[in-house]
Amino acid sequence: MTPMTERDLLMIPGPIELEPAVLRALAQKTTSHVDARFIAAFGRALAGLRQVAHADGAQPFIIAGSGTLAMEMAVQNLVEPGDAAVVVNTGYFSDRIAAMVERAGGVVTHVTAAPGDAPSEAEVEAALVKVKPKVLTITHVDTSTGVLAPVARLAALGKKHGALVVVDGVCSLGAEELRVTEWGVDVAFSGSQKALGAPPGLAVLTVSPAALAAHAARKRPVASMYADFHEWLPIMKAYESGAPSYFATPAVNLVAALDASLAILLAEGMTARLARHRRVAGAFRAGFTALGLTPLPARPELAAHTLSAIRYPAGVDAALVGRVRELGVTVAGGLHPALKAQYFRVGHMGSVGPADVVATVAAIGRALAAAGHKCDPGGAVAEATRALDA
Numbered sequence: 001m002t003p004m005t006e007r008d009l010l011m012i013p014g015p016i017e018l019e020p021a022v023l024r025a026l027a028q029k030t031t032s033h034v035d036a037r038f039i040a041a042f043g044r045a046l047a048g049l050r051q052v053a054h055a056d057g058a059q060p061f062i063i064a065g066s067g068t069l070a071m072e073m074a075v076q077n078l079v080e081p082g083d084a085a086v087v088v089n090t091g092y093f094s095d096r097i098a099a100m101v102e103r104a105g106g107v108v109t110h111v112t113a114a115p116g117d118a119p120s121e122a123e124v125e126a127a128l129v130k131v132k133p134k135v136l137t138i139t140h141v142d143t144s145t146g147v148l149a150p151v152a153r154l155a156a157l158g159k160k161h162g163a164l165v166v167v168d169g170v171c172s173l174g175a176e177e178l179r180v181t182e183w184g185v186d187v188a189f190s191g192s193q194k195a196l197g198a199p200p201g202l203a204v205l206t207v208s209p210a211a212l213a214a215h216a217a218r219k220r221p222v223a224s225m226y227a228d229f230h231e232w233l234p235i236m237k238a239y240e241s242g243a244p245s246y247f248a249t250p251a252v253n254l255v256a257a258l259d260a261s262l263a264i265l266l267a268e269g270m271t272a273r274l275a276r277h278r279r280v281a282g283a284f285r286a287g288f289t290a291l292g293l294t295p296l297p298a299r300p301e302l303a304a305h306t307l308s309a310i311r312y313p314a315g316v317d318a319a320l321v322g323r324v325r326e327l328g329v330t331v332a333g334g335l336h337p338a339l340k341a342q343y344f345r346v347g348h349m350g351s352v353g354p355a356d357v358v359a360t361v362a363a364i365g366r367a368l369a370a371a372g373h374k375c376d377p378g379g380a381v382a383e384a385t386r387a388l389d390a
């Protein structure tokens with residue numbers, strides 16, 4: 001097998017290719033967590049997170065841990081034993097948040113759909129009416145299926161029926177439209193390593209005043225001290241106001257890297273960034289269609305702009321991922337337990353651009369041809385570039 005080189009292209013749904021400026025920030029000397037430079041970086045990262053999520057009035061949190069910690073914090077802080085939750089279930093990560101709610105003693109009502117599809121708004125509303133849940137959870141992009149949920153409309157339903165709306169934005173925040181305050185999202189959370197363009201290792205959340213009030217009104221304290229909003233709230237407020245404070249040591253280098261990444265993100269501007277992700281996703285779709293491949297999401301409007309989940313054509317199996325890797329591009333296999341072996345995934349987040357599209361479509365086309373699938377890799381690249389220019 002050809003060894004991987006540092007020039008190989010990482011095209012999975014997180015971690016992603018990082019900007020050199022982000023890597024330089026990561027490699028800086030580790031400072032004290034009360035050093036003035038770190039205080040400034042942490043403060044900027046918190047404010048930047050609020051901006052990226054359009055979360056005016058919400059409290060940002062940045063904590064050492066992966067996206068799963070952010071999910072855990074959302075659940076542990078809002079759900080107490082006996083609380084009802086409605087989970088809009090679009091795949092693997094929706095199952096994960098449901099399992100967490102159950103561990104917290106909550107009672108879950110799933111609103112499900114076939115893998116690759118999303119439940120209808122009418123089905124979600126019917127569950128809200130029936131259950132009157134404390135919490136409605138929505139996976140913005142379920143990374144196991146590449147399905148994009150209509151968060152604005154679902155969150156409005158949640159609000160209408162008095163639920164706290166929790167959005168898993170791990171595979172969306174920074175690349176899909178997510179307007180936290182305007183849409184009535186109470187907790188949005190993510191991890192640093194996907195569309196936010198930083199290395200893995202940070203859990204991020206924005207928490208609305210209503211969610212903080214619900215936390216304050218809990219009957220019992222959160223069992224996990226590390227996950228408790230109460231412990232972190234004064235820390236986040238202090239750093240954003242330019243003063244240090246200590247509960248548990250922040251991931252100094254990772255926060256510096258996230259600060260650098262958010263600066264790049266905000267310099268591009270969210271409108272331009274969303275448009276670029278749409279353009280890139282469209283180009284991938286055109287390239288894959290030209291290769292004779294079909295997407296897993298049931299309808300085009302359900303397809304995420306942060307990753308593509310693509311079915312293997314007849315006669316091709318999961319060995320394709322290894323073949324593509326030998327051609328210098330790393331893509332991911334399937335993740336949804338029901339159809340893992342039937343599809344693969346290509347992540348397109350962060351600074352992804354035309355060169356990545358061309359290289360990836362070409363590598364996948366060549367690997368498919370080598371696996372015996374009849375296709376024209378060059379023609380597919382041409383279709384993808386046409387879509388980029390359209």
Ligand SMILES: *Cc1c(COP(=O)(O)O)cnc(C)c1O
Binds near residue numbers: 142191
């Ligand atoms: C990746 C992902 C998670 C889990 O994040 P980790 O950083 O791997 O813990 C949760 N939800 C979604 C939608 C994801 O894509």
